[in-house]
Amino acid sequence: MADNHDQMTERTDRAEEEDYSLDPRLVEQVLSAVEAGDAAAIDAAMAPLHAADIADILEQIGSGERARFLSLWSRGIDGEILSELDESIREEVIEALPHEVLTEAVRELDSDDVVDIIEDLEEPHKELILGALDDSDRAAVTQSLTYPEDSAGRLMQREVVTAPADWTVGQAIDFLRDGAELPDQFYHVILIDPRHHPVGYVTLGKILSSKRDVALQAITEDSFRTISVLEEEGDVAYAFNQYHLISAPVVDADDRLVGVITIDDAMAVLDEEHEEDVLRLAGVGGESSISDGVMETCRQRTPWLFVNLLTAIMASSVISLFSSSIEAIVALATLMPIVASQGGNAATQTLAVAVRGLATKDLTPSNAMRIIWREIQVGGLNGVIFAIIMGLTAYFWFGSPLLALVMGASMIINLIAAALGGILIPLAIEKMGFDPALASGAFVTTVTDVVGFFSFLGLATLILIGH
């Protein structure tokens, strides 16, 4: 126990110092072992690590180093490490594994983890892994793959612990004690009726703390809800977070129990969905990973830059309408980007709040009108504030009260346009059934660039040149 305690202290210290990030010295150590071809040293370095941390190391090192690492240590790769690996390098790792290592690795996994690995693989690797499974597991995995991608059916594990709804605590305990094949982790016993419909669940804590003759039906949880096998995994994650679920039974179209989803899988989905949101809002394909190479990275980003180029050219063609005004008053060229930039930033603020509100289902048809109205007021108020600040700045910079007036007026117009664009565009994209995080950014800044340039240069032409 003394040992145990020391280990624990060390862990705690490590956690406080390093916040769970990989120790760069450890990575160094692994890299020199790889360099030296010293498999024993790699073994020693990997031994105390969690599979998730080993997967992180594989992701952090370069692809050349990874290949050498795998040639030295392929026998260390197990199923858990495979499931922790980022998709972007999983294929590469699988290719490097001897056949019997791969076979053993996938055999030790639950069906949901095998599905998670297999769904992103190319055909030959898919076959390889399916072939490695025993018949019943292969059937389970193949069945899961018939459900749509990103559905509850792909996320669930098929190993469930059930009891007839009319059992008592004692019967449940005896059944569990005889314990045929229980899953590694389970938190509830699901009660089913004779038609295999789940009708409630009981926590293991309640079973343990109740008398043997208590009916299971009497101690079911209020929080019970079932999840349809076709439900989007993002909605599943939302339900877990909203209703504080720990596990939830999954049912087919006939309401029959087909599996169970546990909160750790829901949490992983929540994290992935968030990743997608952040990256999509910034115009990056949602699948980006830190271990992607240059070409893969360009493939994710260049198309969006191309879309941006088109919108930027559109905004520039607005400027070119007014070239004679700019020729007459060159100060216009200096000031016009300020109007566009303030609009772009204000719109991005509104957009982020709207996209997040849609993701958390806080922005709904019930309050959309009120939020739109709030955004217009905020836009107007900020418009007035920055109209005054920039009007005065323009006046002292260029000494023209009329130019200051034009600046102020176009600032108000553009910040109200920014508010409208920032909220209406994501609402419209959502209404059309697309992810509002996707493409909103490009559309919204097009609005603020075009309105910014047009209002500023147009007013200047009317008021300053027209005079």
Next chain:
Amino acid sequence: MADNHDQMTERTDRAEEEDYSLDPRLVEQVLSAVEAGDAAAIDAAMAPLHAADIADILEQIGSGERARFLSLWSRGIDGEILSELDESIREEVIEALPHEVLTEAVRELDSDDVVDIIEDLEEPHKELILGALDDSDRAAVTQSLTYPEDSAGRLMQREVVTAPADWTVGQAIDFLRDGAELPDQFYHVILIDPRHHPVGYVTLGKILSSKRDVALQAITEDSFRTISVLEEEGDVAYAFNQYHLISAPVVDADDRLVGVITIDDAMAVLDEEHEEDVLRLAGVGGESSISDGVMETCRQRTPWLFVNLLTAIMASSVISLFSSSIEAIVALATLMPIVASQGGNAATQTLAVAVRGLATKDLTPSNAMRIIWREIQVGGLNGVIFAIIMGLTAYFWFGSPLLALVMGASMIINLIAAALGGILIPLAIEKMGFDPALASGAFVTTVTDVVGFFSFLGLATLILIGH
């Protein structure tokens, strides 16, 4: 059971149709009941709802409607609804509750939920709630409040289930069966040594499925890790997600067990941290909520727009250095925003990947150099691609090969600058100990605006005007 089954079907249907978002018709119905002053109708509408959904309704309706709702239905508000409420309206709701309703509401909560409610309240309300608790709960809450905000100590619940490390399964079962005061939800029995140090834990599933004479020590989980009471809650959430923890013991500086954190709380933290990331990246204070009013919204956003204004003025002053060039060739005014805009977008892409990589601890000192190098290559490659596209566009638009050359060269320069700014600025902000999502955006687009305008106008002046 038939009833149960029908209810379930209905639930499933609702989930498929509506993805758990609040039914606007339900909100309508509540609003007309409020309008009509019909407390019974509100009761009927609320009865089937989960506390989280009731809280959502309170957040979705306007503040005037909320006040009337509360005057009609304050007795329906319980502890669970209070904990689900967004901070932005919690104070308002607490103020509207009769004293005995508030007392009863907070008494039924676990200590961690009371801490979560109380920590954001103003002093008088804090006192009010502390006063409502019985002595032992008050002591527990007061103790938790001594831990830093956003620490594991605030997040944990103090109700833990422990057993001496030398017990057998049978002893643990008897202890649980006698069941003094067990928490509502628990998933592990934590083994402690005589000095109250946690040395392992056992899942309830293992206890249920093992023979009575098996030692608890023999069936502990490999995943066991403790969390320091001072640890940042964001790091706690990371550890749960990384290591698939369901619950984890919390220890003080002497490694003594002081509480336990469960995954549902960790998941809620993960979600909040996401919210902060998205909003901060977009230049909104991380605390924004859909129920904030106009003034509160301005308070969160206007300061960032002011920072943006300063950086925009800085970029404009670069333009004003070259006003004589623009006067000579007005096409420069038309084309310059395109260079700046492409740079800003490319930088935002890199920034989002970097900020996300830092948040998930995938971007570390071990791979930072490789990622910086990747970004430079991606920037250079995109620079060449868009230099060609925009060079040709500029040539056909304005018919000047030299202008096309200037356009292309400045595009390459600015996209490389964007890559450098997008990765180095968040790394630097993180290194200084701040949240890289905060302020990165403003700094990064300043770089691309200034470099974009300077390189384009400077090269144009050298090559086109200098000629």
